[in-house]
Amino acid sequence: MRSNLILELAKRDFTERYAGSVLGVFWAFIWPLVMIAIYTLVFSRVMGAKLPGISSVYSYSIYLISGLLPWTAFTNTVTRASTVFLDKRHLISKVSMPLPRLPLYVVISETVTFVVSMSFYLIFMILTGVPMTLKLLLLVPFVYAVQQIFAFSLGFLCATLSVFIRDLRELVNIIMQLWFWFTPIIYMKELLPLFAQRLLLLNPATYFIDAYHQIFFFDQLPDFRLLIVLTVMGHVLLLMAYTFFKKLEKEVRDFL
Amino acid sequence: MTNRPSARIVGAICASCIFFVFFFAGVMYLSKLGFVGNSDHPWRASLSCDVSGIILKSTEITSIPVHIENLGTETIESTSSENAVFLSFHLLTHEENDMRYDNDRYAIPEPIRKNQQKTVAAVLDNTKMKLRPGNYIVEFDLVKEGKFWFSEKENKTLKIPMTVYGGTE
Numbered sequence: 001m002r003s004n005l006i007l008e009l010a011k012r013d014f015t016e017r018y019a020g021s022v023l024g025v026f027w028a029f030i031w032p033l034v035m036i037a038i039y040t041l042v043f044s045r046v047m048g049a050k051l052p053g054i055s056s057v058y059s060y061s062i063y064l065i066s067g068l069l070p071w072t073a074f075t076n077t078v079t080r081a082s083t084v085f086l087d088k089r090h091l092i093s094k095v096s097m098p099l100p101r102l103p104l105y106v107v108i109s110e111t112v113t114f115v116v117s118m119s120f121y122l123i124f125m126i127l128t129g130v131p132m133t134l135k136l137l138l139l140v141p142f143v144y145a146v147q148q149i150f151a152f153s154l155g156f157l158c159a160t161l162s163v164f165i166r167d168l169r170e171l172v173n174i175i176m177q178l179w180f181w182f183t184p185i186i187y188m189k190e191l192l193p194l195f196a197q198r199l200l201l202l203n204p205a206t207y208f209i210d211a212y213h214q215i216f217f218f219d220q221l222p223d224f225r226l227l228i229v230l231t232v233m234g235h236v237l238l239l240m241a242y243t244f245f246k247k248l249e250k251e252v253r254d255f256l
Numbered sequence: 257m258t259n260r261p262s263a264r265i266v267g268a269i270c271a272s273c274i275f276f277v278f279f280f281a282g283v284m285y286l287s288k289l290g291f292v293g294n295s296d297h298p299w300r301a302s303l304s305c306d307v308s309g310i311i312l313k314s315t316e317i318t319s320i321p322v323h324i325e326n327l328g329t330e331t332i333e334s335t336s337s338e339n340a341v342f343l344s345f346h347l348l349t350h351e352e353n354d355m356r357y358d359n360d361r362y363a364i365p366e367p368i369r370k371n372q373q374k375t376v377a378a379v380l381d382n383t384k385m386k387l388r389p390g391n392y393i394v395e396f397d398l399v400k401e402g403k404f405w406f407s408e409k410e411n412k413t414l415k416i417p418m419t420v421y422g423g424t425e
Contacts, residue, residue: 059410100265131410139283146276190415191352194308218412220300220327224284228277235273239266246261 005097009088009105014112032069032117036124039064058128059217065121066216067185067209070144073114074151074205075176081106081155082172085163089256099252100242103156107148114144125216136215139222143215146227147208150234157241160248163255183209204233300328301368301406303396303414310380314389314422317381322396322414324364325373332368332398340364341406343376344399350391350417359385361399382420392418 018027040061081103085092088102118140125132162168183205189197200206207230211222245252302325312318322343326332332341342361349355360379368374378396396414398406407413 142276142279149272149276190412217410219410221283221287224280224287227280231273231276231280235269235276238269242265242269243261246259249259 005095006101006105006108009102010108010112013105013109028113028116029120032120035068035117036061036065036120039068040124058130062125062128062130063188063213063217064186065124066212067183069114069117069121070147070208070212071180071183071185071205072117073110073144074147074208075180076113077106077110077148077151078155078158079172079176080110081152082158082162083169084155085159085252085256086166086169092253092256099249100156100245103152103159106155107152111144111148121216131219132216133219136219136221139215140212143208143211143222143227146231146234149238150204150208150230153234153237153241157237157244160241160245160252163252179203179205184213185209204230298328298330299400299404299406299409299411301326301332301398301411303398303412305396305414305416307416310394310416310418312380312382312387312418312420314382314387314420316422317379317383319377319379320394320416321375322378323373323375324368324398326368326370329370331370332364334365334367335363339400341398341400343378344397345378346395346397346413347385347387348393348395348415350393352393355392356385361401380418387420389421390419392420394418 014028015025018024021027023030040058043060043064084103084106085099091097092099092102122132122137158168158172162172182200182203184192184200189200189206189210192200207223207226211227214220214222304323304325305320306323307320310318310320324332324343333339335342341364343364344361345359346354347356347359360381362376362378364374364376366374380394394416396416398411400406
């Protein structure tokens with residue numbers, strides 16, 4: 001499959017999502033704005049939520065959104081990539097293409113949404129006067145890349161399995177919901193008892209969510225040791241997913 | 257179509273892994289040298305402690321070593337300076353509700369310069385605090401007297417659970 005086809009699929013995925021609507025792709029810009037507005041209004045203004053030890057009115061909104069945006073990209077990539085072979089079977093049966101690259105269009109499509117959302121988030125941070133360090137922001141694309149390699153690998157592995165186990169589609173959605181609550185996105189891991197904090201280290205999503213919190217909220221360097229572990233985990237998983245797929249490739253095509 | 261993984265793709269995955277590992281390790285190394293990081297902020301400090309919990313008799317005095325690392329650009333001055341910074345703590349209930357905001361100040365014996373770390377012994381004296389037996393949280397914070405608490409500058413505090421047992425006040 002040529003990279004043009006992947007880009008075309010990503011473009012279509014993005015435009016088809018808003019096809020028929022009056023505002024079209026502008027909805028992609030409206031959604032993050034609305035989300036930021038809601039979280040700011042509800043948590044900062046109405047509930048007055050503050051994080052322990054931090055006095056800013058907007059602190060909870062900033063903390064929450066800095067974890068929620070990457071998590072949304074991550075979870076959407078995993079869930080959508082896990083059904084990519086089934087969703088695109090009409091295309092697979094007509095065009096000869098190397099299937100392992102197919103989930104890439106999901107990653108690209110989600111990246112566009114992430115970039116747009118993050119841009120609004122950064123504007124929000126500037127407007128609220130939150131201190132930011134440019135050098136730290138330069139790390140975000142690298143953290144995001146490692147996060148998406150992990151998401152792609154997981155989605156790819158599930159995509160192969162879901163060809164044979166159709167229930168996996170629903171199962172992945174449930175697992176991602178549970179995973180969300182086991183990841184410190186809406187709460188701070190420091191608030192948990194020590195044993196729970198240790199348990200969180202078994203959750204790879206904690207590694208990248210913590211990195212975003214450190215960069216955007218604490219304005220500090222992330223823990224690179226965790227990011228290195230995540231990098232290795234993501235690539236090992238990718239190798240496993242790819243090897244697994246190659247072993248079953250013929251059966252996957254037959255089933256589709 | 258072959259069942260064997262393509263060497264080109266396996267190679268690309270390994271190369272990508274090596275790239276990211278070296279990138280993160282490199283930035284980590286540079287940050288240790290002070291080339292990258294959040295050093296643009298004047299008041300940035302990290303508090304840590306080797307103790308995960310405090311157990312205190314109602315008539316006891318205990319000392320907790322708190323490590324202070326200066327991650328900002330300004331020097332954290334010791335007591336000898338007009339701009340002295342002190343280690344202090346807020347006392348919280350075990351449900352993390354504020355109980356006593358202002359407590360003892362602990363002097364920093366010598367200035368802590370950028371990227372330096374010093375340890376200050378925080379003495380918790382229950383003969384003075386007169387806490388009833390129960391569970392509390394000691395939230396360590398730095399204070400620039402009369403100016404601001406470091407937590408107000410978006411620094412993390414250090415929370416340690418504390419159990420007081422024995423006779424009451």
